[in-house]
Amino acid sequence: MERWLFLDSGSAPGAENMALDELLLERAERQGGAPVLRLYSFDPPAITIGWHQNASLILDVDALRADGLDCVRRITGGRALLHEGELTYCVVAPAGSVLFDAGAGEAYLRISAAISAALRSLGVDAEVSRGRELTGPKGTAAPCLSSVTRYELVVRGKKIAGSAQRKTSVAFLQHGSILMRSGSERIARYLRASPDALESRITSVSAELGRPVRGEDLSMSIAAAFSGMFDIEWEPLRLSERDEAEIVGRALAKRREALSRIAGEVCPP
16 A cells, blocks of 8 residues: 555645646655645636647737736646646655656556546546547647547547646656536637637546536546555645745746746746
8 A cells, every 4th residue: 555645735826736736746856755645626716738738829918917817837748738627636756756766658447447437436437548649739729628638538539637747857747627517618719820629629527427526526536446456545735835836936937938928928938
């Protein structure tokens, strides 16, 4: 049995959420320790873009300003995603843990299998995709939800969760968004080149079940599925005052970066 830390941090703005994910990865790099499962959501809704994306080529600045929508760069790859009506997970594992030692591809598969089991326990017939993404140029305006990559989650071919990874020599992070209800498809409004019929390519937990599902219920199902998949002994993760101050500082820096270059690149690297 492997000891893991668990944190359900509730809802927060995009900059704070990405700051905490970064902090967890850096702590794993510096200190090692137990793997972490964090669950959270975005309030207010925010757009995140992949680490290598050029926001000035992707996003419609006027639309963002009109709706007062925040944008923040992730430390992982992938493409733009509007976080609205979803539950987000983050898994961080240091070297020596089962997930890190499995390798990036196998870790992705195992995490997706656990999320799939959680959704199935609620009655959603989710499965892990074995498909490959259709490749395109770096910085493409197509959103994360427009295609299904290998090991992401689908229901009857429609995407219900998207994920992204970052692995260093001593630690690993994967975070991803599980669509609970409609909302994320609105990303099309904020892209310079809008995808066609995005709604037909995605689904959500509430759409599949024909009723709303509480975030708490999905969170409990995910924790239970991870316990079964990885034989986990859970321990609560408690953030220190120093951690909280670090998150505030990082989030402020992210906002300042965006504001300083709002006329050009909305989310500077």
